[in-house]
Amino acid sequence: MKSRTRPTFLYQQWLEDTLKRYLDMHQPPKLKGRLLIMPVRQYGAALMQAYLGQFSLAWIADLTDFPLPVLQSWRQETEFLVVMDWSKQVFVEHLGQRLTLYDYSVDQYHEIAGEYSLLETSLRVAGRTKLYETFRTLGERLIGRHKYKLAVETYDLHLFHRLLLFFLALEHYWPGPAGTRLRERFLPLAREVVWPQLGLAPTPESQLAAAQDKYSISKLCPALELQLRAVFDNLP
Numbered sequence: 001m002k003s004r005t006r007p008t009f010l011y012q013q014w015l016e017d018t019l020k021r022y023l024d025m026h027q028p029p030k031l032k033g034r035l036l037i038m039p040v041r042q043y044g045a046a047l048m049q050a051y052l053g054q055f056s057l058a059w060i061a062d063l064t065d066f067p068l069p070v071l072q073s074w075r076q077e078t079e080f081l082v083v084m085d086w087s088k089q090v091f092v093e094h095l096g097q098r099l100t101l102y103d104y105s106v107d108q109y110h111e112i113a114g115e116y117s118l119l120e121t122s123l124r125v126a127g128r129t130k131l132y133e134t135f136r137t138l139g140e141r142l143i144g145r146h147k148y149k150l151a152v153e154t155y156d157l158h159l160f161h162r163l164l165l166f167f168l169a170l171e172h173y174w175p176g177p178a179g180t181r182l183r184e185r186f187l188p189l190a191r192e193v194v195w196p197q198l199g200l201a202p203t204p205e206s207q208l209a210a211a212q213d214k215y216s217i218s219k220l221c222p223a224l225e226l227q228l229r230a231v232f233d234n235l236p
Contacts, residue, residue: 007223008108009115014094015047016231018087023236031086038079041235045071046083048228050091054118063228088123095127099166100134100159106169106207107215113169114220124174132178135163139186146193157194164190165204172212 022043028035038046045064052060057075061068074080095116104112116124138160145152164186171179195201 006227007111007220008104009224009227010095010098010112011050011091011115011119012224012227012231014091015044015050015228018047019044019231019235031082034079034082036079036083038083041066041232042074042080043083044232044235045074046080047087049075049084050087050120050123051118053120063225064232088120088126091123092127092130096131096134099131099162103158103162104165106165106204106211109165109169110172110211110215111220113166114173114215114217115224116170117173118217118221118224128170128176131163132167135160135167135186136178136181138163139189142193143185143189146189152193152197154198157198160186160194161190161198161200161204164194165208168208169211172215173217 019040022029023040028037030036036043041064045060045066048060048064057071058068061071064071099112116127138156142152142156142160144150164182167178167182168187170176171182190204191201195204
């Protein structure tokens, strides 16, 4: 995979930023009413559990430089489990903010979606369900407004464009039940309404086709491993 800079992996970046904030705290934070007294590397290992399922616990042990039996024992401890649950809830909110407020290139959406497809199943389902409800509601409203020749807010066009590119990229790695609606209802809306009004047509389709040819999990995984290993190599 030819890279512009570092690939864009939203969970990896969130994990790195969260560990930096943890290191900078002057007193232990509270999670669910409990003071969190945990070494930063152990805290990072708890955040890494979001990859468990698609990757093995042994893979996490290797990247975090902890013996596998240590990770297995921590997964029985309440404090460790609290961090695991908290991290999933917070990241779902973070993901929604990033994907609704920021623009990415088509290649970056494939990097984001590729990493997302590697996360733990309940986290993936929670994030996709919440985002798709926003996207579906918006798409149906845009279809209705176009049908009756009503004006459409530029903000809504940009938001639809962002979420469509993410979901099309996600279909490449993790096809879902909404895939048919994406292709038959929302992709035509983008072609006929959204992209022309944003001055983008027909560029996104050619970029999507090129990205689907270029990106695969087998190409993304080594880059993700490299970035995650760097996070833990730089911890005290």
